[in-house]
Amino acid sequence: MTGAKSGPQLNPAVGTDEGERPRDVNTSSITTHPSRFGYASRLSCRECGHTSELGAHHACGECFGPLEVIYDFPRLTRADIEAGPANIWRYASLLPVPPDVAATPNTEPGWTRLVRADHLARNVGLRTLWVKDERGNPTHSFKDRVVAVALAAAVELGFKVLACPSTGNLANAVAAAAARAGIRSVVMIPSNLEPQKIVASAVYGGTLVAVQGSYDDVNRLASELADEREDWAFVNVNVRPYYAEGSKTIGYEIAEQLGWRLPAQIVVPVASGAQLVKIDKAFRELIALGLVEDTPYRVFGAQATGCNPVAAAFRDGHDVVQPVRPDTIAKSLAIGNPADGPYVLDVVRRTGGVVADVGDGEVVSGMRLLATSEGIFGETAVGVTLGVLRRLVASGQIDPAAETVIINSGDGLKTLDAVAIPTGGLQAIRPSLAAFEAFESTLPDYPAS
Numbered sequence: 509m510t511g512a513k514s515g516p517q518l519n520p521a522v523g524t525d526e527g528e529r530p531r532d533v534n535t536s537s538i539t540t541h542p543s544r545f546g547y548a549s550r551l552s553c554r555e556c557g558h559t560s561e562l563g564a565h566h567a568c569g570e571c572f573g574p575l576e577v578i579y580d581f582p583r584l585t586r587a588d589i590e591a592g593p594a595n596i597w598r599y600a601s602l603l604p605v606p607p608d609v610a611a612t613p614n615t616e617p618g619w620t621r622l623v624r625a626d627h628l629a630r631n632v633g634l635r636t637l638w639v640k641d642e643r644g645n646p647t648h649s650f651k652d653r654v655v656a657v658a659l660a661a662a663v664e665l666g667f668k669v670l671a672c673p674s675t676g677n678l679a680n681a682v683a684a685a686a687a688r689a690g691i692r693s694v695v696m697i698p699s700n701l702e703p704q705k706i707v708a709s710a711v712y713g714g715t716l717v718a719v720q721g722s723y724d725d726v727n728r729l730a731s732e733l734a735d736e737r738e739d740w741a742f743v744n745v746n747v748r749p750y751y752a753e754g755s756k757t758i759g760y761e762i763a764e765q766l767g768w769r770l771p772a773q774i775v776v777p778v779a780s781g782a783q784l785v786k787i788d789k790a791f792r793e794l795i796a797l798g799l800v801e802d803t804p805y806r807v808f809g810a811q812a813t814g815c816n817p818v819a820a821a822f823r824d825g826h827d828v829v830q831p832v833r834p835d836t837i838a839k840s841l842a843i844g845n846p847a848d849g850p851y852v853l854d855v856v857r858r859t860g861g862v863v864a865d866v867g868d869g870e871v872v873s874g875m876r877l878l879a880t881s882e883g884i885f886g887e888t889a890v891g892v893t894l895g896v897l898r899r900l901v902a903s904g905q906i907d908p909a910a911e912t913v914i915i916n917s918g919d920g921l922k923t924l925d926a927v928a929i930p931t932g933g934l935q936a937i938r939p940s941l942a943a944f945e946a947f948e949s950t951l952p953d954y955p956a957s
Contacts, residue, residue, distance in 0.1 A: 544664050547582060548604035551575040551749055554851070562604070564665045564741075566748045574847065575749045577604045584797055586768055589760075594619040596653055596757040602793065603757075604750050605660040613689050614659065615681075617652035618757050620644040622765040622913075627881040632894075633901050636911040638771070640762055641884055642918060647684045647708065649677035649840075649887075649918035650783065654754035655685045655743055661750035662741035669694055669740040673730035675723050675779070675840050676705030677918050682743060683712035694740065696726050702839060704922045722834055724844050744780070748847075755783045759790025762913055763800050770794075770805045772910035775897050777889040777917055778809040778818050778863065779841040781848030788855045807855050808906065809863035810896035812836035812888075816865035818849045823863075827853065837868045837926050838888040840918060862905050866895035872926055874898070878916070885920035893917075 545562050552559045555573030566575055582601060592598030596618035597610035606612075621641045629637035645652040655678070659670060670686040671694040672678050679695040686693030693714030697706065698721060710716050719726045727745075734746045743751045763770055770791055776784040788807055794800045811819045814836030821829045829849035834842035846852070856863050866874075874894030879885045893914050900906040920927070937943040 542582075542601075542607050544606050545577075545604045545661070545750075546607060546609075547579050547601055548577045549580045550578050552578045564667075564746060566746050577749050577753055579604075581793075581797060584799065586764075586799060589764065589799075596656060596754070599757055599760050602760065603657055603753055605657060606664060609660050612660070612663075614656050615646040615652055615685050615688050617645045617656050619761060622762060623882065623884065625882045625884075628878060628894075631877065631881055632898050633908050634906075634912055635909050638762075638766075638911075638913045639878070639882065639884060639916050640758060640913055641886075641916050642758075643884070643886070643916065645681075647677070647680040648922065649681065650755070650758060650915075651677040651681035651918075652685070653757050654678075654751045654782075655681040657754035658741065658743035658747050658751035659685050659689060661747050662743070663689070665741070665747070667739055667741035667747070668692070669737070671695065671730070671733075671737075671740045671742045672744055673697075673723065673726040673742070674709075675842055676701050676709075676922065677840055678744065679709040679716070680705060680922075683709045683714045683716075686714055687712040696730055698723055698726055698839075702923055702925060704924060708922065722844060723842055724831070724834075727843075727845075752782045752786055752848075755786035756790035756793070758783065758915065759787035760794065762787075763791065763794050768800050770800055770803050771913040772804070773806045773808065773861075773906060773912040775808040775810055775893050775900075775906075775912070775914045777841055777893045777915060778811050778849075778852055779843045779846065779889075781809075781818060781846045781852040783915070783917070784809055785848050785851045785855055788859070805859060806861045807859045808861040808896070808900060809852050809856055810893040811863065811865040812838040812841055812871060812892050813865045813867045814838075815842045815844055817844060818846060818852050819863045819865040821849065821863075822853055822856065829853070836871075837923075838871055838892050839923075840887060840889045841892060862900060864896045864899060864905075866892060866899060870895035870899075875920060875927055879920070884916060886916040887918040887920050887923040888926050889918060890914070890916040890920075891926070 550559045553568035553573045554576050556571045558570040589598050595616040623639045623641050625637045625639045642650040669692045672682045673696045679697050682695050683693045696717045699718040730742050734742045741747045795802045815834035817829045817832045831845035834844045871891035874891035937947050
């Protein structure tokens with residue numbers, strides 16, 4: 509690729525997660541000596557705008573609002589990024605990480621496939637559809653991205669233990685990243701989590717704690733522990749501002765893999781909501797830095813009907829997201845009180861998108877459709893995403909002629925129960941040609957004689 513436009517690029521809509529309080533992306537002062545957090549310069553409250561120094565803070569000292577990372581970006585070209593490693597550290601200059609982060613022991617996530625899904629596009633009625641397939645990450649979900657950034661920050665901040673509350677994928681990622689870095693991990697999960705995710709966390713040898721109740725119950729316990737254990741970095745609690753920035757790399761990769769341009773439409777699964785919010789932030793940062801053309805795009809959010817607080821708020825025209833008690837097979841999205849819910853509403857409304865939900869039957873149908881049409885076995889979250897995509901195409905809320913991307917955030921091998929063959933459903937045949945032909949004649953698409 510050729511180099512991008514040079515010089516300062518300021519866009520008042522970039523660098524924030526909420527539409528009503530836009531903040532600049534600062535590229536006007538070139539930082540020749542990045543700090544231990546790279547080109548990150550400060551933390552800023554997403555509610556009142558109060559700023560503070562970079563550190564182990566996750567709540568505003570003025571209003572207790574959530575904090576996000578603000579940067580003084582250097583001038584970058586496409587060539588600068590393309591010269592980097594084939595993982596998220598090619599974007600290290602855009603993340604709150606040390607300049608030498610790529611040389612430290614880490615799981616090196618990212619640079620996953622962007623798959624052109626022509627068969628699926630025809631099935632759902634779209635002209636052009638891509639699947640960002642996050643199964644290619646080290647523990648087979650996008651959570652490896654956010655954990656890698658959180659780990660880098662935690663080490664710089666002097667934490668000794670990497671911890672998290674999790675619906676499964678994050679537990680896998682934290683346990684693996686800590687093992688790779690040679691530090692202790694403590695991961696806390698709901699006791700009714702899918703067995704595959706429990707095994708995939710326990711195998712790394714850290715401390716695994718099953719807690720009675722929902723994810724929100726686990727999260728409350730983790731928040732209490734974060735206040736008590738001063739040397740524990742709960743990646744999505746007390747180092748959350750850094751952790752959340754890792755999701756930006758999904759947006760960066762999509763744009764780069766499309767030939768340094770933005771898709772017209774993107775559908776993102778919503779759990780806490782941070783992934784959707786940060787993909788939008790990534791797009792706006794790329795625009796501000798002159799790395800992509802400033803073209804319109806619409807962001808859509810997908811939830812399961814059994815845990816749809818953001819979709820319900822969008823449907824009812826509310827700005828406040830009311831917590832719910834999750835009841836869905838899509839356990840990776842089962843966060844009843846999503847921290848970034850209000851900011852999801854801001855992003856979706858600003859870009860002209862929608863937040864919608866689908867039931868468990870449509871979730872399973874979506875999983876099977878993706879597998880049979882494109883050979884991609886995604887977890888229940890992609891069933892939610894694809895189900896919402898189909899519903900919005902059918903209702904005319906998604907433009908069938910516009911280029912569209914959907915996110916497959918994890919591997920279907922982690923959620924086998926959702927599509928398991930019932931006991932006794934697969935009958936064995938004798939090892940003979942006659943037995944096979946008799947079996948073949950029972951198939952629904954068997955040709956008539």
